[in-house]
Amino acid sequence: xxxxxxxxxxxxxxxxxxxxxxxxxxxxxxxxxxxxxxxxxxxxxxxxxxxxxxxxxxxxxxxxxxxxxxxxxxxxxxxxxxxxxxxxxxxxxxxxxxxxxxxxxxxxxxxxxxxxxxxxxxx
Amino acid sequence: xxxxxxxxxxxxxxxxxxxxxxxxxxxxxxxxxxxxxxxxxxxxxxxxxxxxxxxxxxxxxxxxxxxxxxxxxxxxxxxxxxxxxxxxxxxxxxxxxxxxxxxxxxxxxxxxxxxxxxxxxxxxxxxxxxxxxxxxxxxxxxxxxxxxxxxxxxxxxxxxxxxxxxxxxxxxxxxxxxxxxxxxxxxxxxxxxxxxxxxxxxxxxxxxxxxxxxxxxxxxxxxxxxxxxxx
Numbered sequence: 001x002x003x004x005x006x007x008x009x010x011x012x013x014x015x016x017x018x019x020x021x022x023x024x025x026x027x028x029x030x031x032x033x034x035x036x037x038x039x040x041x042x043x044x045x046x047x048x049x050x051x052x053x054x055x056x057x058x059x060x061x062x063x064x065x066x067x068x069x070x071x072x073x074x075x076x077x078x079x080x081x082x083x084x085x086x087x088x089x090x091x092x093x094x095x096x097x098x099x100x101x102x103x104x105x106x107x108x109x110x111x112x113x114x115x116x117x118x119x120x121x122x123x
Numbered sequence: 124x125x126x127x128x129x130x131x132x133x134x135x136x137x138x139x140x141x142x143x144x145x146x147x148x149x150x151x152x153x154x155x156x157x158x159x160x161x162x163x164x165x166x167x168x169x170x171x172x173x174x175x176x177x178x179x180x181x182x183x184x185x186x187x188x189x190x191x192x193x194x195x196x197x198x199x200x201x202x203x204x205x206x207x208x209x210x211x212x213x214x215x216x217x218x219x220x221x222x223x224x225x226x227x228x229x230x231x232x233x234x235x236x237x238x239x240x241x242x243x244x245x246x247x248x249x250x251x252x253x254x255x256x257x258x259x260x261x262x263x264x265x266x267x268x269x270x271x272x273x274x275x276x277x278x279x280x281x282x283x284x285x286x287x288x289x290x291x292x293x294x295x296x297x298x299x300x301x302x303x304x305x306x307x308x309x310x311x312x313x314x315x316x317x318x319x320x321x322x323x324x325x326x327x328x329x330x331x332x333x334x335x336x337x338x339x340x341x342x343x344x345x346x347x348x349x350x351x352x353x354x
Contacts (some may be wrong), residue, residue, distance in 0.1 A: 011343030014334035015314055046293050048313045049286075051154055054334070 003030055005039070005047045015050055019058040027067050027078055028089035038068060038076040124187050126151045126270055126301055127172065131181035134167050134325075141167045142325045145181070149301055151269070154315055155334075157305040158348060159322035160236070165305040166203055168322065169274050173200050196225065199268035203275045205255055209248030213241060213258065220262050232265035235291065253284050262287055264295040271302045278313055285311055313344040323352060 007022050009015055013016055026032040038044075041059065045052040059076060063067045066084060068076050104114050127149040134142040142164045149155055159165050165255050170176045172183050174190045185194035193254060207216055212235065220227045236243070239257060247255060260276060273292070277285050285308075293315060313319075319336065321329040328351070329336075333344060340347045 009314060011310070011313055011345065012337065012341065014337050016187075016334055043296070045315075046290065049289060049293070051317055051333075052293070053152065053154075053317050054314075 005044065005100065009048075009050070014062075016054045016058045019050070019055065020061050023058065023062055024065075024067065024088070027085060027091060032078050034078050034080050034082055034085065036078045037074075038078065039064060039077055077093070125149060125184070126186060127183045127303075128187075129168075129172070129181065132168070132171060132178055132183060133180035134164075134176060135179045140325055142171070145325075145327055146331060147320060147327060149270070149303065151301055152299050153317045154296075154302045154304070156309070156312060156316040156319045156344070157303055157322060158307065158309055158319055158344075159305075160307055160352060163322045164325040165322055166274055167325075168325075169200075169272055169303075169305060171277060173198065197269040199263045199266040199271045201259060201263040201271075201273040201276055203278070204350065205252075205259065207247050207255070207259065210246065212244055212246050214243040216247070216258070216262065217243070220265070224266055226267040228265050228267055231259055231295070235261045235265065237296070246278070253280055256280060257284070257287065257291075260291055264291055267297045269297070269300050271296055271300065273302065275305055275307075275320045277306055277308050282311075289315060309345040309348050310343070314345070319344055321348065321351060 003025060009018055023032075032038070038059070039047065041052050041055045044055045044059075048055070050087065063070065063076070065088070067079050067088060069079060070076050074081065101111075101114065109117070125148045127147070129145050129147050132142060132145040132291070132310065133140070145168060157165050157168070167176065171178055172185075172190070174183075174195065183190050183194075185198065188194065209318065211219075217229065217232060219234070221229050236258070239254070239261075241250075247258070250258065256276075260273075263271065263273070271292075276288050276292070280288065289312065292302060304312060304316075314335065316333045317329055319329070319333050320327060331339075336344060336347060340350075342350075
């Protein structure tokens with residue numbers, strides 16, 4: 001279990017948003033499977049050597065996004081609905097692509113050039 | 124109600140101002156870093172909160188009450204220096220803590236000592252310095268306190284021992300309680316902090332949520348600290 005949760009945190013950025021992004025990646029790449037149990041807040045805090053309230057906040061955000069859910073007495077689990085996870089993955093991909101394309105446009109790279117460059121074709 | 128509050132707290136040694144107009148509030152369920160250079164007033168502040176020094180001005184309130192017997196019952200304090208009697212054996216200290224503090228969890232202490240493979244019959248003076256520090260931390264963290272105040276728990280120990288100390292703090296503080304950790308070794312502990320308090324020349328110069336500060340300054344707490352206190 002503990003091998004999954006190996007995050008190289010960057011102290012320059014809010015820890016909680018790094019944890020959210022990391023967990024999202026684990027879920028959309030099926031490293032955490034649907035219905036899989038998530039360690040408790042304390043266990044995660046200890047594994048990652050971070051603040052328990054930070055973990056709580058991050059898990060709260062993941063729950064709001066519908067990626068994890070709480071079973072009343074048993075703790076938190078990954079969302080059971082695979083189509084929901086797929087949809088989230090799509091959104092994540094679009095978001096990253098948009099960011100990348102925006103950056104390229106700022107560098108005055110045209111869409112055609114971007115496609116060529118991504119494919120590895122020579123100019 | 125605040126777990127801990129200081130109001131215009133000040134301390135003078137003759138004409139030297141060690142602490143000036145300190146107003147802080149600590150809520151339950153927080154891990155707070157008290158960060159400052161050597162000689163900035165961290166230990167003076169901690170000693171005032173623990174009723175070991177008399178303030179020159181202002182007051183300290185714990186759960187809204189003036190400090191005294193009641194506050195000592197709910198604060199578990201790790202002093203900066205070794206204070207255990209070196210002629211005692213480990214089991215003598217355990218007994219002492221058990222008799223002295225109602226909230227001392229003997230089973231927890233024994234388990235933690237066992238994890239270290241520390242023999243109860245060993246004399247404290249014969250233990251290494253690192254081991255003595257671990258023992259003191261175990262005693263302090265084995266209390267079911269509302270507030271843990273740890274004065275430089277990471278000072279003078281190797282990186283592996285630092286990890287042990289951080290793990291022991293994180294895995295043993297009572298649910299819902301708060302922890303104040305004073306240190307100048309910020310990079311080692313900043314990820315476990317909810318809030319940071321910067322202290323310099325006896326004055327509080329910043330109190331902020333750790334992640335908010337990172338976002339605002341686009342930098343680690345360690346970096347923000349270095350910028351503020353550039354020599």
